[in-house]
Amino acid sequence: MTELNEGTVQKLDFFARPADEQQDFLQQTWCNTCMEMDLGMKNPVEYRDKDKLWIEGECVKCSTKVVTEIVEEDE
Ligand SMILES: [Zn+2]
Helix, strand or coil: CCCCCCCCCEEECHHHCCHHHHHHHHHCCEECCCCEECCCEEEEEEEECCCCEEEEEEECCCCCEEEEEECCCCC
């Protein structure tokens, strides 16, 4: 059963993405603590739930959790 119900969060393998996408997502960040964009993140983990997809990692500069939401375009 892989169907996702309301409130279910599934952990995905970020490193299964193509290398160029990984680079983009790791670089394009916003840190609420540093108040700066594109500082970069480390230790990324990808998650999805019923209606969205996002990556959680740590700010390279201050190690606070940063989250990048992924907008997937369906055709
Ligand atoms: Zn930071």
